[in-house]
Amino acid sequence: MPRLRLALLAALLVPSLALAGAMRLLAEDLDVPALFDSAKAAFGEKRYGKAWSDLQLVLAEVARFRAEALKEVMPKAPAGWTAEDAEAGNAGGWAWVSLGTQVTRRYTKGESSSVEVQLTADAPAMLLTGLTMFLTNPAMVPSGSKIVMIKGRRALLEYDKEGRSGNLQVLLNAPNAFLRIQGNDVAASELGEAFPSAIDLDALERAITN
Numbered sequence: 015m016p017r018l019r020l021a022l023l024a025a026l027l028v029p030s031l032a033l034a035g036a037m038r039l040l041a042e043d044l045d046v047p048a049l050f051d052s053a054k055a056a057f058g059e060k061r062y063g064k065a066w067s068d069l070q071l072v073l074a075e076v077a078r079f080r081a082e083a084l085k086e087v088m089p090k091a092p093a094g095w096t097a098e099d100a101e102a103g104n105a106g107g108w109a110w111v112s113l114g115t116q117v118t119r120r121y122t123k124g125e126s127s128s129v130e131v132q133l134t135a136d137a138p139a140m141l142l143t144g145l146t147m148f149l150t151n152p153a154m155v156p157s158g159s160k161i162v163m164i165k166g167r168r169a170l171l172e173y174d175k176e177g178r179s180g181n182l183q184v185l186l187n188a189p190n191a192f193l194r195i196q197g198n199d200v201a202a203s204e205l206g207e208a209f210p211s212a213i214d215l216d217a218l219e220r221a222i223t224n
């Protein structure tokens with residue numbers, strides 16, 4: 015039975031993945047203004063299926079360009095660290111509807127130290143509820159965490175001294191946006207000071223709202 019279920023799952027996923035890949039390749043050649051005009055004309059003619067199809071392509075393409083723009087403002091590596099290329103986890107797709115637009119960049123130092131910086135824009139309420147609740151009600155902050163200020167923004171810092179790991183979540187001054195810095199085998203000062211100091215939060219917020 016497990017093998018049969020895996021085979022059925024693969025049969026369902028492969029066409030979907032192929033279609034998603036084709037859509038991303040097609041998106042590179044889309045004429046977005048023309049698609050807007052097409053959707054508008056189709057709506058006026060009450061061809062709602064055509065209008066919806068065109069708008070889906072427009073939104074997917076806008077999401078892809080938005081993610082690419084956000085990748086350009088992800089922070090460079092602090093001294094002693096090496097940065098990998100920034101990646102957009104859902105560019106060109108519909109995941110942003112439930113997860114927001116997410117861009118991630120990973121940094122490494124030595125053989126075991128790593129930090130991942132993830133920017134989330136257009137975040138749904140469910141992703142922000144917990145963070146905003148903690149930041150506005152210190153009495154509810156979990157044990158091992160504390161509220162800190164990062165360049166004028168409220169943030170929640172969690173750090174495990176024994177495990178040398180933790181994460182910092184910064185609520186940005188942009189609608190429905192936050193930044194998460196997660197580190198493994200890092201000092202508390204690297205997670206709470208070195209990386210936040212290397213990030214131009216003003217530039218990130220301008221890119222989000224632009």
